[in-house]
Amino acid sequence: MAISKILHINPHMNSETYHLKTGLNYITKSEKTMNGLYVGAVNCMVENAYECMRTTKEIYGKTDKRQAYHLIISFEEGETNPETAFEIIKEFVNRYLADNYEAVYSVHNDTNHIHGHIIWNSVRFTDGYKYRYEKGDWERQIQPLVDEICEKYGLHTLEQNKAKDDEKEWDVSKNGPFVWNEQIKKDVDECIIMATDFDMFIQMMEEKDYTIKYGKYISVKPKGMERFRRLKTLGENYSEEMIRKRISQKSIAEYKHIDMPKGLRIKSYGGHIRKKRLTGLQKQYFAILYKLKKIKKRSYSNNYKYKDDIKKLNILQKQYLFLSNYDIETMEDLEKAQELIKAKIQTTNKAKKILIEENSKHEEIFKAVKTIKKEKQAAAFYKLGDKTFEKHNNLVEEARKILKCEELTYKEAEKLETYYQSLIDECNRTIKKLKKDMRISYGILKDIRYREQKETLRHDVAKQEKITSRHDVAK
Incomplete structure (x- = not known):
């Protein structure tokens, strides 16, 4: 199985094509490609690919903005050999890029996972148009073509591999x-x-x-x-x-390997539908119909009349759900529910305080994670030979030393930070819900007392009227 990933090469702050040159030098390194055995090019020569790409940009006056695109195709460990991988990469380049773009491709076999690199010019040498990567092109064009070529050479495709993974997950979930x-x-x-x-x-x-x-x-x-x-x-x-x-x-070690559950992702296919505008002739036609009273203006909504009723209905619905959730039938039940809510708020606040204290103990670790996350791309450019990013690289190295002292990898530290934050967020959500329930209970209590006062007042008025009528009869 081969999986592809597309990246873009942007201009450098000092030299627009510097990153392009660095990228080409990296993918053609002799120690990674068996002394250049697994390196090839189309519409240019490997030795002068950078000059050809730069010349094309200058001819069409498009030397700024995005400079090139970099596609990485990674093969499953032990599934293929460098020769077959090189043939697959070569066929992909000939079918996807050869008609319009200068491109350099290679296969690296210096790691356990054989992988290929393709860098092509962002400007077409045929007409000067720029390569345009649209959202979804990877799913519609790039990966399907990679799968098709892999299948031709007897390798698994990404879809086949996904089917195996899904089958495995289903078997586990049945247990x-x-x-x-x-x-x-x-x-x-x-x-x-x-x-x-x-x-x-x-x-x-x-x-x-x-x-x-x-x-x-x-x-x-x-x-x-x-x-x-x-x-x-x-x-x-x-x-x-x-x-x-x-x-x-x-201790930190206990929570190093806790896997955070992944949320369910729901794909939405809805899009914005643009309202069609009327032409000049259509506007005139509708104006005439309006003057002839054949059509009328849409009346204003009357919803404002029911605003208070809707508000009362929402309050009643919340009160009903509260009474149902806490099994409240009497005033004593209501008072017990209030005591229970107060106890839960107190417990959750205590738990939150403990979590914040634990979180603060690892503040240095979390700062190191933020530093690495912020500066890792700049550090990568430094490792590719760009000395302007030396300061950024030093910050990343210092942060990694902090993690090493704590015997944590970057991913473990990041997972630890996420884990603590998720627990604190859960406490906040629980407290918010409990306080909302408490407000609803006070509202119910207020309504009950109001009705009791109203009933008492009505009873007193009726009693007073009765006494007055007796006096009148006596007279």
């Missing part, structure tokens, strides 16, 4: 116990990092709708699961003894 175990482990890990002691850990698990069963071993049952599961069966780090130890001795 019910495995899915529950992963979910329970994730929730236990979150509660451990937020808890200050074992009692708080149990309380937080219960707030996540877990039923806890005590015995020789602690067992839990999440909402929707049929049977209890012993925590110790989840792994050696999930026995009661280890959970207590992890709560008292939190």
Whole structure:
């Protein structure tokens, strides 16, 4: 299987074609291409490709902005050899670029994964038009062509590989116990990092709708699961003894390899539909119809009349959902619900405070991650030979030293930062929801008291009228 990735080469601040030259020098390095054996070109010679591309730009007066495009085609480890890979790259260039562009291509076999590079001029030598990469071209043109050529040479295609991965994921998802175990482990890990002691850990698990069963071993049952599961069966780090130890001795190493769940991505195919404008003749025609009273102006909306009613309806709906969610039937139930909400807000605030304190302990690590993320592209240019980015490269090296001291890779540190932030965000969302519920409960209480006062007033008025009528009769 071969997968492709397209990049663009932009102008350098000092020399517009500097990055183009650096890129060409990199993909044709002799130590990466068996002394130039796996290097080729179309519509130019390898030795003078840079000069040819620059001349084409000057002829058509297009020396600014995007200079070239760089396509990387990477093959699965052990699936092919350099000779076959070179033939595949060569055929792709001849079919996709040879008619209009100067291009240089090569295969690098100095790593475990054989991969190819193609750099082509952004300006066509035939008519001076620039190559235009539209969103979706990779899916519609580039990768399908790579797959077609791979299939011709007996290699797997990307679609075939995706089908195998999907089949594997489906088999795993059918294994019910495995899915529950992963979910329970994730929730236990979150509660451990937020808890200050074992009692708080149990309380937080219960707030996540877990039923806890005590015995020789602690067992839990999440909402929707049929049977209890012993925590110790989840792994050696999930026995009661280890959970207590992890709560008292939190360390970065425990959270290095926690995989954050990926959100479901929903593709939208909707687009903006432009309203068609009327021509001059159509405008005149409609003007005449309007004067003849054949058509009328659209009346204004009457929605404003129902604004207050809609607002009241929304409030009633929220109050109903609140009463239903908390199983409230009496005033005592309402007061208990308020106490429960206050306790949950207090617990969540405490957990949030602990998370912020833990997060601040690793502030230096997170600063290093931000530095690497910000400066890594500039550092890459420095490694390609551009000395103007030396300062940026030094910042990245210092940041990497900090991570090394903590025995963390960049990805692990980034994942750790994401993990802490996700837990803090979850606390914020929970607090926001609980405060909203508290406001609704106060609103219900206010309505009840208002109705009671109104009823009392009505009863007093009726009583007073009755007394007055008796006096009148007596007279």
